[in-house]
Amino acid sequence: MNRCMRHAAVFCALLLTAVLVNTARVQVLQAGEFTGNPANRRIAITRYQQPRGNIMVGDRRVTGSRFTGGQLRYERTYPEGPLYAPVTGFASQTYGATLLEGTEDGVLSGTSGTLASAPLWQELTRARQRGGDVHTTIEPSAQQAAFAGLAGRRGAVAALDPATGRILALVSSPSYDPSLLSGTGTAVGAAWNRLTQDPAQPMLDRAIRQTYPPGSTFKVVTAAAALQLGLVKDVMAPTDSPDPYRLQGTLVDLTNESDGCRDASVYDAFRISCNTVFAKLGTDLGPHGVVDQAQRFGFNDTRLRIPAGVAKSTVDTAMGPDQVGLSSIGQFDTTATPLQMAMVAAAVGNGGRLMRPYLVDRVTNHSGMTVSTTRPSLLHQAVSGDTARQLQMLMEAVVTDGTGGNAAIPGVVVGGKTGTAQHGLANVGTPYAWFISYAKPATADHATVAVAVVVEDAEAQRADISGGGNAAPIAKAVMQAVLRSPAPTGEFSPPSGN
Known part of the structure; x- marks a missing residue:
């Protein structure tokens, strides 16, 4: 060379x-x-070259995939879009994915390594894994009852199985059809602009992402604190509670919507919802008493996932005596999501044990093999068993002989609490109507279902708003739907004890 x-x-x-x-x-x-x-562009082409896995409710698919014939071959469909939008979210070729479509995207798109039946072969061949299915905890009849009850009015419903934390219903109203956002093009862009600019905020998941002043439903928390700390030893005994009650350190007098609140027992004050009694109880407890108890019910928790993130429900940790009094009746800076207030009712109905709420029951791969299952877990021991029994007595009296009679179900033990939450500058806004509740068969030890309903109902006359009138019938319909449904396979049984 x-x-x-x-x-x-x-x-x-x-x-x-x-x-x-x-x-x-x-x-x-x-x-x-x-x-x-x-x-x-190759990433998007690869991503949409096959159908996504499905989100399941019971044995039904509430999502699907449509062949487009274009470069992005498949786009998402939602056969019952508005009904399940607060559960599924959307999967869009233009705007990404939200809620379960977002948190479970690896499973649904087939990119999660947990789906492979033969991981080594999958790694060697680089073959694209078909998407898996996400099986939710939603009870279809409960979801439908909540959606029908709200009937397009602004508001939300959250329902739980107290013994496990399974989310049985999650409804936000008004809702929207996620299919409108699935593809690409001018129609999708126009739908996005219309939905995001709508003052009714149909894309806001009010059940887990919107917080409201809880109003008198928060009296469950205040009563729990008073019982746990021994401030109240006998719920039937008269209290030293003036009517009106002057908020400590101010010239503001707090009044009641009901008669008979002066020196009323905690039992009667809870049953007819006396603001003065509970504001004084909260002031006597002090900020730590109220806040600590609220946190054991889940307030101020920034880490709650179901698996989508849940907005933090708040109780101010730095309050003066007058602010504690207002917070104790669900006003001042106290806010809660409907899911949070369902958790309060669930803990009471479950003997004081607050289970971690969850929305995904299990995940299966394309072959139908289960690759992961959610196990129930304890989030907090919210109150002792003895305190829970006393709270149950109070909540059940609300339904049998108080402001929550519209939630009564023949042959079933129902506990509830109404709430009418003031809001807006100087409380001039139309009040929100709340109702939280639990239900159990007469022979059961623990509640079968817990529900929270909030109705914004901006078109109603102010004088006609009440939790018992607007929200309680919706809660009743949801509870009846759950009680009529068969128990899920392998239902969790909570340990006995306090």
């Missing part, structure tokens, strides 16, 4: 080495950068 040929061979070898090094750099070191580049 002459000198020129040797130089040419070395030069070619160097060029080949440079090409190999650059290929390795692109494929290994810069892979993430190219993958995340919006201009990389």
Whole structure:
């Protein structure tokens, strides 16, 4: 080989080495950068070349996939879109994914390694795994009852199985059809603009992402604190509670909607919802008494996931005596999601044990094999068993002989609490109507279902708003739907004891 040929061979070898090094750099070191580049169309093409897995309610698919014939071959469909939108969220080729479509995207798109029946073979062949299915805890009849009860009015419903934390219904109203956002093009953009600019906020998941002043439903928390700390030893004994009650350190007099609140017992004050009695109880307990108890029910928790994130329900940790008094009746800065107030009712109905709420029961791969299952877990021991029994007596009196009679179900033990929450500057806004409740068969030890309902009902006359009138019938319908439904397979039985 002459000198020129040797130089040419070395030069070619160097060029080949440079090409190999650059290929390795692109494929290994810069892979993430190219993958995340919006201009990389291959990612979207690959993502939508096969149908997504489905979100299941019972044995029914509440999602589907439609063949488009375009470069992005499949787009999402929602056969009962508005009914289940607060559960599914949307999966859009333009705007991404939300709620279960977002948190479970790895399963539904087939990118999760947990789906592979033969992981090693999958790794060697690089074959794309078909999407798996996400089986929810939703009870279809309860979801339908909640949706029908709200009937398009602004509000939300959350229902739980107190013994396990399974979410049985999650409804937000008004709702929307996620199918409108599934694809690409001008129609999808127009739908997005219309939905995001709608003052009714149909895309807001009010059940878990909107907080409201809980009003008198928060009296369950205040009563729990007073019983737990021994401030109230006999719920039937008269209290030293003036009517009106002057908030400590102010010239503001708190009054009641009901008669008979002066020195009323906790039993009667709870039954007819006396603000003065509970504001004084809260003031006597002090901020730590109220806040600590609220936190054991789940307030001020920033980490709650179901698996989508839940907005924090708040009780101010730095309050003066007058502010504690207002917070004790669900006013001042106290706010709660409907899910949070369902958790309060669930803990009372479950003997004081607050189970962690969850929405995904199990995940199956494309072959139908279960690859993961959610196990119930204790979130907090909210109150002792003895305190829970006294709270049950109070809540059941609300339904049998108080403001919550519209929630009564023949042959069933129902406990409840009404609430009419003031809001707006100087409380001039139309009040929110609340009702929280639990229900159990007469022979059962623990509640079968717990429900929270809030109705904003901005079109109603202010004088006609009440939790017992507007929200309690919805809660009743949801509880009846759950009680009529068969128990899920392998239902969890909570341990006995306090």
